[in-house]
Amino acid sequence: MRILVVNVNTTASMTAGIGAQAARVAAPGTEIVPLTPRFGAESVEGNLESYLAAVGVMDRVLSYDQPYDAVIQAGYGEHGREGLQELLDVPVVDITEAAASTAMYLGHRYSVVTTLDRTVPLIEDRLLLAGLDRRCASVRSTGLGVLELESDPERAVEAIVAQAEAAVHEDRAEVICLGCGGMAELETAVRERTGVPVVDGVAAAVTVAESLVRLGLSTSKVRTYAPPRPKRIDGWPLA
Known part of the structure; x- marks a missing residue:
């Protein structure tokens, strides 16, 4: 099982600490992949930075080119989890x-x-x-x-x-x-x-994500988190 743990800010040392915490509680056989957004604020402490982080996290996940089984958004109280759920077929867990x-x-x-x-x-x-x-x-x-x-x-x-x-x-x-x-x-x-x-929240999210994967469960796609409808989006910045 491979779980992506995505920091919401661009401070690489904080990503490393989040990844280490996730790896400590992960079950044997679970690979933790910590990711840092390619753009965004060094720390997320308000609405503007949080909305920017939501786009940065989606961009980073979409640019990851290896298979994975779940995604953890490692930001407390941040925006963006719903967007990830629309974009992805794997479980998405928010640490909050x-x-x-x-x-x-x-x-x-x-x-x-x-x-x-x-x-x-x-x-x-x-x-x-x-x-x-x-x-x-x-x-x-x-x-x-x-x-x-x-x-x-x-x-x-x-x-x-x-x-x-x-x-x-x-x-x-x-x-x-x-x-x-x-x-x-x-x-x-x-x-x-x-x-x-x-x-x-990071440790809790890892165990929740692992449980969902083992149960074979993921986000419902019939209504709220259905995939985005195909349409032209001008200036789309995501990978």
Whole structure:
């Protein structure tokens, strides 16, 4: 089984970290292929960058010329999953939805801890659209930029733990979701400090994707995610 794990930003070191996290939880026989978009922002922290990332991710997947069995969009609260589902015949898993749905197996309510406050509405909207908002206790911001997760990991852990503890004690969350693909590898430190289950979206998405492939299931094509209708698209930038 081969799974493409596509970073939504163009920071190659973050792609490597996401790929390493995915490979750690992948079952024997599953090959993880981490991909970086060929264009886009170095970090995705708002609507403009998110819409640009959606096109960049689709372009990168369509330009991959080897067989694959599933695709993971490794961006929290980002746009584009629906477009991928129209374009592809294999399962497409978004880390936002994979993390939240996994968290609901582990506790009554979950909270998401993310980066900048401006990304909170994007995540809230994504959870609402996916029907996963009802059991979300809160979406909390650390105030950190995405790239700070790499440049200052000790500060990042402290900021994430502080918000996770507040979510548990103030918002009554029973599970924490790490709300950024760049937070991969931090779940152990947060779990040890908070005492509650911590779900990393990349890891959760890998196990969901593997399950769908093993079950022989993929996106329904009869209505919402039917293939795009053939038509002329002027200036089409995708591969």
